[in-house]
Amino acid sequence: MDFLAPLKIAEKNSGVSTGITALPAHGELIQSHSPVDGKLIATVQAADKNDYEAVIVKAQSAFLEWRTWPAPKRGEVVRQIGEALRAHKEPLGKLVSYEMGKSLQEGYGEVQEMIDICDFAVGLSRQLYGLSMHSERPAHRMYEQWHPLGIVGIISAFNFPVAVWSWNSMLAWICGNVCIWKPSEKTPLCAVACQNIISEVFKRNNVPDGVSGLVTGGRAVGEWLSADTRVPLLSATGSTRMGKAVGATVGARLGRALLELGGNNAIIISEHADLDIAIRGSVFGAVGTAGQRCTTTRRLIIHSTVYDSIKTKLVAAYQQLSIGNPLDENNHVGPLIDKDAVVGYQKALEACKKEGGRFIVEGGVLDGDGFESGCYVKPCIAEVEPHFNIVQQETFAPILYLMKYNTIDEAIAIQNGVPQGLSSSIMTLNLREAEQFLSASGSDCGIANVNIGTSGAEIGGAFGGEKETGGGRESGSDAWKAYMRRQTNTINYSTQLPLAQGIKFHV
Numbered sequence: 001m002d003f004l005a006p007l008k009i010a011e012k013n014s015g016v017s018t019g020i021t022a023l024p025a026h027g028e029l030i031q032s033h034s035p036v037d038g039k040l041i042a043t044v045q046a047a048d049k050n051d052y053e054a055v056i057v058k059a060q061s062a063f064l065e066w067r068t069w070p071a072p073k074r075g076e077v078v079r080q081i082g083e084a085l086r087a088h089k090e091p092l093g094k095l096v097s098y099e100m101g102k103s104l105q106e107g108y109g110e111v112q113e114m115i116d117i118c119d120f121a122v123g124l125s126r127q128l129y130g131l132s133m134h135s136e137r138p139a140h141r142m143y144e145q146w147h148p149l150g151i152v153g154i155i156s157a158f159n160f161p162v163a164v165w166s167w168n169s170m171l172a173w174i175c176g177n178v179c180i181w182k183p184s185e186k187t188p189l190c191a192v193a194c195q196n197i198i199s200e201v202f203k204r205n206n207v208p209d210g211v212s213g214l215v216t217g218g219r220a221v222g223e224w225l226s227a228d229t230r231v232p233l234l235s236a237t238g239s240t241r242m243g244k245a246v247g248a249t250v251g252a253r254l255g256r257a258l259l260e261l262g263g264n265n266a267i268i269i270s271e272h273a274d275l276d277i278a279i280r281g282s283v284f285g286a287v288g289t290a291g292q293r294c295t296t297t298r299r300l301i302i303h304s305t306v307y308d309s310i311k312t313k314l315v316a317a318y319q320q321l322s323i324g325n326p327l328d329e330n331n332h333v334g335p336l337i338d339k340d341a342v343v344g345y346q347k348a349l350e351a352c353k354k355e356g357g358r359f360i361v362e363g364g365v366l367d368g369d370g371f372e373s374g375c376y377v378k379p380c381i382a383e384v385e386p387h388f389n390i391v392q393q394e395t396f397a398p399i400l401y402l403m404k405y406n407t408i409d410e411a412i413a414i415q416n417g418v419p420q421g422l423s424s425s426i427m428t429l430n431l432r433e434a435e436q437f438l439s440a441s442g443s444d445c446g447i448a449n450v451n452i453g454t455s456g457a458e459i460g461g462a463f464g465g466e467k468e469t470g471g472g473r474e475s476g477s478d479a480w481k482a483y484m485r486r487q488t489n490t491i492n493y494s495t496q497l498p499l500a501q502g503i504k505f506h507v
């Protein structure tokens with residue numbers, strides 16, 4: 001494991017840090033096993049409540065200084081973080097791949113996404129624009145400005161162990177906030193590695209210690225952050241179950257929650273589709289990252305006239321898939337994150353069969369040589385009816401459901417007929433149906449694409465989804481506004497005190 005040394009990952013690591021300083025940790029010992037081969041990579045000591053308190057206190061005092069730094073100067077620190085990530089792209093990408101189980105290309109891709117968001121944030125640090133308005137009163141000036149919030153809590157999921165943190169923290173930092181990160185307990189080493197990389201940059205730039213807190217641990221640590229009134233914004237990425245709990249706790253204290261939760265993404269394949277693009281987009285979307293992306297394609301809604309031909313092509317494509325060690329670039333499909341995920345996959349297959357689903361590509365768990373971790377499963381395809389209970393749920397595994405439609409209205413209704421609303425797409429060369437899909441009466445998702453699949457997104461757009469996906473938006477466009485508070489300012493430079501709405505008040 002040559003990639004651990006450049007990331008300063010030791011056999012035993014503290015999972016508590018204030019950005020520059022790793023603090024002694026007193027919580028549970030997390031053993032990080034790779035789903036690739038089941039081997040122990042290293043251990044991380046998690047935070048207990050006192051460790052958490054120490055990180056919060058440090059963050060509070062760091063904020064008092066950090067918020068006074070000019071935004072472009074904060075951007076310069078983020079620019080250097082981007083450089084440090086470029087220098088560590090190879091080892092960090094390998095660690096992401098080995099600890100999480102995604103392919104090496106996707107591991108590198110995830111680090112590239114971090115680099116891209118750094119670049120985006122650097123430019124943004126000179127563009128935190130507010131509007132100016134014309135006052136209705138003479139010799140008055142009105143404008144708005146954006147100020148930082150304070151401590152931004154970040155709870156992240158296992159499947160994007162580093163990118164989601166960077167989407168949040170790079171933007172939050174240039175806005176003048178300090179961050180406290182609670183990474184997934186399934187990928188704690190990725191978090192320790194990121195912290196080690198940025199601590200060098202922070203030291204060099206005399207950034208106050210506390211700007212980047214790390215509190216590793218399980219659900220309880222996430223619950224401390226949710227309930228903490230010292231954390232004005234909590235950004236939480238993970239399952240809808242988690243989001244409902246976090247949303248309720250943060251809402252009860254009138255804090256702000258930015259929720260990025262589960263998806264149940266569909267591609268509509270029209271009779272006007274370029275079938276080659278449709279097949280490639282569907283297969284990559286369904287089996288990439290072993291079906292463990294929030295944007296994974298879980299449903300194909302296919303026009304009845306092309307249904308059989310799509311089915312035949314899909315079966316042929318699935319026969320070509322090579323399952324195995326994701327660090328080997330010849331393999332298309334790696335492992336699920338752990339054995340619990342394998343059980344979830346098996347239960348979904350059973351439930352689908354019970355409801356009447358017909359498997360045209362059978363699933364199953366792999367064992368034997370190369371599959372010792374017990375986490376490798378076969379990507380599979382089932383023909384179903386849209387209303388099946390199992391089809392309404394997100395199973396975080398490579399299971400693809402096929403269903404038929406006859407009219408575009410019907411297809412859109414099926415696409416929208418699930419509780420989640422993250423990513424969607426239509427494969428068509430017909431302008432009318434493409435525009436209908438993108439219109440207000442079309443897809444109800446946060447992301448709607450034409451002639452590309454559901455999975456993956458560029459950092460330049462705002463990322464997130466509706467309904468049970470939580471409504472949050474992160475990354476590009478004007479997502480930065482979620483990390484700031486808006487202040488409206490009115491300045492009177494006249495010799496009078498005129499009131500708004502023409503109100504007269506004589507004393």
Ligand code: NAD
Nearest residue numbers: 157158183184219222223238239242245260261262263294
């Ligand atoms: P998870 O919900 O099990 O855990 C996510 C994080 O939340 C972990 O850090 C966990 O410790 C923490 N957590 C769990 N329960 C909590 C609670 N009650 N209070 C506070 N924190 C709590 O999710 P996972 O299995 O790690 O990730 C897979 C899920 O994440 C999928 O549903 C996937 O769609 C979703 N996801 C969504 C996006 C998005 O941007 N919409 C991105 C990545 C993953």
